[in-house]
Amino acid sequence: MPKGAYEKAGVSIDRGNQAVERIKSMVQRMGVQEIGKFGGFFPLKGGMRNPVLVSSADGVGTKLKIAFLTGVHNTVGRDLVNHCVNDILVYGARPLFFLDYLAAGRVEPDVVGQVVSGVLDGCLGNEMVLLGGETAEMPGFYNASEYDIAGFIVGIVAKADVIDGRSICKGDLLIGLPSSGLHTNGYSLARRIVFDELHLKVSSRVSELELTIGEELLRVHRSYLKAVRPLLREKLLKGMAHITGGGLMENVPRILPVGTSVVIEKTWPLPPLFSFLVQAGRVPPAERYRVFNMGIGMVLVIDPRKLSRVEAALQRMGEGFYLIGQVTENEGGERVRIR
Amino acid sequence: MPKGAYEKAGVSIDRGNQAVERIKSMVQRMGVQEIGKFGGFFPLKGGMRNPVLVSSADGVGTKLKIAFLTGVHNTVGRDLVNHCVNDILVYGARPLFFLDYLAAGRVEPDVVGQVVSGVLDGCLGNEMVLLGGETAEMPGFYNASEYDIAGFIVGIVAKADVIDGRSICKGDLLIGLPSSGLHTNGYSLARRIVFDELHLKVSSRVSELELTIGEELLRVHRSYLKAVRPLLREKLLKGMAHITGGGLMENVPRILPVGTSVVIEKTWPLPPLFSFLVQAGRVPPAERYRVFNMGIGMVLVIDPRKLSRVEAALQRMGEGFYLIGQVTENEGGERVRIR
Numbered sequence: 233m234p235k236g237a238y239e240k241a242g243v244s245i246d247r248g249n250q251a252v253e254r255i256k257s258m259v260q261r262m263g264v265q266e267i268g269k270f271g272g273f274f275p276l277k278g279g280m281r282n283p284v285l286v287s288s289a290d291g292v293g294t295k296l297k298i299a300f301l302t303g304v305h306n307t308v309g310r311d312l313v314n315h316c317v318n319d320i321l322v323y324g325a326r327p328l329f330f331l332d333y334l335a336a337g338r339v340e341p342d343v344v345g346q347v348v349s350g351v352l353d354g355c356l357g358n359e360m361v362l363l364g365g366e367t368a369e370m371p372g373f374y375n376a377s378e379y380d381i382a383g384f385i386v387g388i389v390a391k392a393d394v395i396d397g398r399s400i401c402k403g404d405l406l407i408g409l410p411s412s413g414l415h416t417n418g419y420s421l422a423r424r425i426v427f428d429e430l431h432l433k434v435s436s437r438v439s440e441l442e443l444t445i446g447e448e449l450l451r452v453h454r455s456y457l458k459a460v461r462p463l464l465r466e467k468l469l470k471g472m473a474h475i476t477g478g479g480l481m482e483n484v485p486r487i488l489p490v491g492t493s494v495v496i497e498k499t500w501p502l503p504p505l506f507s508f509l510v511q512a513g514r515v516p517p518a519e520r521y522r523v524f525n526m527g528i529g530m531v532l533v534i535d536p537r538k539l540s541r542v543e544a545a546l547q548r549m550g551e552g553f554y555l556i557g558q559v560t561e562n563e564g565g566e567r568v569r570i571r
Numbered sequence: 572m573p574k575g576a577y578e579k580a581g582v583s584i585d586r587g588n589q590a591v592e593r594i595k596s597m598v599q600r601m602g603v604q605e606i607g608k609f610g611g612f613f614p615l616k617g618g619m620r621n622p623v624l625v626s627s628a629d630g631v632g633t634k635l636k637i638a639f640l641t642g643v644h645n646t647v648g649r650d651l652v653n654h655c656v657n658d659i660l661v662y663g664a665r666p667l668f669f670l671d672y673l674a675a676g677r678v679e680p681d682v683v684g685q686v687v688s689g690v691l692d693g694c695l696g697n698e699m700v701l702l703g704g705e706t707a708e709m710p711g712f713y714n715a716s717e718y719d720i721a722g723f724i725v726g727i728v729a730k731a732d733v734i735d736g737r738s739i740c741k742g743d744l745l746i747g748l749p750s751s752g753l754h755t756n757g758y759s760l761a762r763r764i765v766f767d768e769l770h771l772k773v774s775s776r777v778s779e780l781e782l783t784i785g786e787e788l789l790r791v792h793r794s795y796l797k798a799v800r801p802l803l804r805e806k807l808l809k810g811m812a813h814i815t816g817g818g819l820m821e822n823v824p825r826i827l828p829v830g831t832s833v834v835i836e837k838t839w840p841l842p843p844l845f846s847f848l849v850q851a852g853r854v855p856p857a858e859r860y861r862v863f864n865m866g867i868g869m870v871l872v873i874d875p876r877k878l879s880r881v882e883a884a885l886q887r888m889g890e891g892f893y894l895i896g897q898v899t900e901n902e903g904g905e906r907v908r909i910r
Contacts, residue, residue: 271627271659275730276615285624288610289670289705289723297711320610331628333672333721366628366721371759372636373719380712382672382705384628384723391614420710477587 251344251367272363274329274386282391286325290315291382293477294419295449300378301434302446305343308381309350310357314455315416315476316385317358318530321457322472322487324395324464325387327358332365336379339369347381358457360385393464397471397487397533400559404470405536406484407546408500408556409459411529413451417477418509418524422449425513440504448505456530459551463532468542471533475525482522484531485567488559493567496557503527521570528556586678590706593684611702613668613725621730625664629654630721632816633758634788639717640773641785644682647720648689649696653794654755654815655724656697657869660796661811661826663734663803664726666697671704675718678708686720697796699724732803736810736826736872739898743809744875745823746885747839747895748798750868752790756816757848757863761788764852779843787844795869798890802871807881810872814864821861823870824906827898832906835896842866860909867895 276283292311299308309332317327332351334344344367355362374380414422426432426445434446441448456474463469471487484494506527510520520526534542539555546553615622631650638647648671656666671690673683683706694701713719753761765771765784773785780787795813802808810826823833845866849859859865873881878894885892 271625271662271664271724271726273662273733274624274626276622276624283615285613285615285668285725286610287613287668287670287702287723287725289672289703291672291674291705291707291709293707294709294711323610323612325610329624329626331626331723333628333630333723335630335719335721363626364628366630368630368632369759370630370633370719372633373717374712378712380674380709380719382628382674382721384626384670384672385610386624386626386725387610394612420708 247339247341247369250341251339254341254345255348272329272331274361274363280388280390283388284391284394286320286323286387286389287385288316288319289382289384290319291380292416294423295414295416296378296380297419297423298434298446298449302450304450305346306350307450307452309347309352310354311416311453312381312383313351313354313358314453316383317360317455317457318474320385320387321460322395322474323389324393325389327360327385327387327457329361329363329386330355331363331384333368333382334365334379335368335370335373337371337374337376339367340377343377343379347379351383358455395469395472398489400470400487400489400492400533402492402559402561403536404533404559405539405555406494406496406557406559407532407534407542408528408554409456409530409532410500410552411475411525411527412454413448413503413505415453415476415525415529417479419449421513421515421523422509425509430512438508440508442504454529459546459549460530460532462545462549463542466541466545468538468545469532469534473531475529475531479522479525480528480531480570481566481568487533488567491562493560493562493569494557495560496568496570498570499556500527500554531556533559586680587706587708589680590678590683593680594687611668611670613700613702619727619729622727623730623733625659625662625726625728626724627655627658628721628723629658630719631755633762634753634755635717635719636758636762637773637785637788641789643789644685645689646789646791648686648691649693650755650792651720651722652690652693652697653792655722656699656794656796657813659724659726660799661734661813662728663732664728666699666724666726666796668700668702668725669694670702670723672707672721672723673704673718674707674709674712676710676713676715678706679716682716682718686718690722697794734808734811737828739809739826739828739831739872741831741898741900742875743872743898744878744894745833745835745896745898746871746873746881747867747893748795748869748871749839749891750814750864750866751793752844753788754792754815754864754868756818758788760852760854760862761848764848769851777847779847781843793868798885798888799869799871801884801888802881805880805884807873807877807884808871809874812870814868814870818861818864819867819870819909820905820907826872827906830901832899832901832908833896834899835907835909837909838895839866839893870895872898
C-alpha cells in the first residue's frame, strides 16, 4: 500500500488538521481557550458557597437536514448551544463552558468552519467559553456532506439557589415565554409534512409564512438566559421547564411535585408556522403538544403573589410572555390538560 | 394525518422512553445520578486550592462499525469512557463525571441498553458518575441499526498539580505503557485492510492472532488511570501524551516545549495485531506511527533521576512498561524520530 493509505481509506488527517487550524484561528480571535490539546482547562473561581455543577448533553436532531438542504451551516451551532443553555438554566445554573462533537462522513474544512462559527456565536451570546471539542471524520457513517453535532455544557449554581420545582403547589401560575420557531424538536414530522406530503422545497414560499420554508425551519432555537437572569437574581421562580422533545405535555411534568397537575389555556397566539404545520399535516390535537412546542419554548412556574414583579422584570428585558395556566391538584389522568 | 404521525415520520417517543427506562433502571441499580431531567447535578467538594476543571469530548470513531458487524454493543461505551479519562489524565486530572450522546437511525431499546451498560461499566471502572446523556432518534441520518456515540468528561486538578509538560528538557526519558489494541484509532484503515483487501469476516481467524478478527478489533481501549495515579500522587511525571489519532508522531509533540524533540527507539515488542495489519496492508513505515498506536497507548515523560521510583511504582501496580526513548534538542525536522 502506497503512502497515503489512510487517505485512501477515506480519512484525511491533513484535511482534519486544516479544519482544526480554521477553528483555532476563530477561537483565538474570540479570545477563548486554546484548542488542539487533549482537554480544556477551566479554573474555578472561589467564593460560592456549596457550588453545584450542572451539566447536560444534547444534539440538534434532524433540524440538521434543513442545514444540509439550504447549505446554511452557521446557525445550527447556535441551536446546539442555546438548547444546552436552556437545559441547565431551568435549574438556575449559569453557563461556564461548552464542548462540541462534530462527526462527518468527510471533514470539509469550510463546512466545519461554518458550523463551529455558529457554536462560537452561541457561546459568546451566552457569555460562555468554548473549552474544546472533537471533529471526527467517519467515512461510511454519514451521507456525503452530512454531519451530526452534539454539545455538552457545564454550568454552576449555589446549592441554596437551585431551582427544582419542589415548592410548586396548587394555585401557582404558569408563564409561557415565546419560542422562535420549532427550536430543535419535531423536525422529522415537519420535514415529512413539508417535503414528503406537500412536496415543497426549502426555497418555497407559502402565503401564511413570512420567510421561505427553509428559513422558517432554520430559525434559531432561542436562549432564555438573558430574559430569565433577572428573575433568578430576584428569586422569583419556583420552577422552569424547557419545552423540548415531548412538548408541553411531557416537559412540564418533569418539574411538578407528586400530587400536582397543570391546566394550560391556549391563550397565546399560535405562531403561523405551527398552524400551517398542524393543518397541512392534519396533526391530531393530542399529538400537537407532544411533538411541537406550539409557540412556547420555556415555562416558568411562579407564586401568584409575585406575578406583578415577574411581569415587570420581563417587560424590562423586553421579553414577551403569556399567562398560560395554573397548577391544580392531581386528580389522576394526564398531568397536563390543555384546553 | 392519523394519531401516531410522529411514529410514521420515523420517530418513536414511546421507543425512546423505553430506552430511557432501561437506562434509568441500570443507573439506579448502580447508585448513580438520577436520569430523565434536563441536566445532571454534581456538588463540588471544597478543600482543593485553586481547583481547575479539565474537560474533553470524544467519540469512538469507526470502531463502531466492528460493533455493528459483530453485534457486540456492550464494549464501545467502555472505549468511549476510557478514551476520555486518558485525555484528562494527561494533565493530572481526576475524573468527576461523564455524559454521553447516542444518536441512532432507530432507537432499539435493547441495543441502546447494551451501549449504555458499557458506558456505565466504564464510569464505574474509573470511579466516576454518569451524570446524564442524550439519546436521539434521527431517521435518515444513520443506516438501519447503526448509531454514533460521543462522550464528555469533566475532571478536576489543583492548579499547582497540573501536568503540562512545561518542565520537559533534554535528557528526560520516555516511558511507554502498552496499549490493549487499536484503542479507538486507525479503524478506517484497519477495516479497509481486513475486510476490503483481505476479504476476511469478523469471525475469521488468522494464525498470528489469538482471537477472531472481530474480537481483536473490539479489544477495549484501556484506561491508564489506575496505573498512573500512584505516579501522580508521588509527583513523578513531567508530561503525559495519550496516543490517539495521529499516533506517536503527532501526540508526543503536543506536550513538548519549544526547542525539544524526541528520539524513540523501537524497543517494545510489536503486538501481533499491528504487525499483521502493517504487513497485510503494506502500510509504509512513515505512516504506521501516525495512524496506529503501534502498541503504545500512553507515553510518560520523566526526569531520569526518578526512573527507579517510576519503575517501582509501575511494578507495584502490575503495569507493563517500556523505556522507549528520550528528549533531545530540536535541530529542525520532525519532532519525533523513530528508529
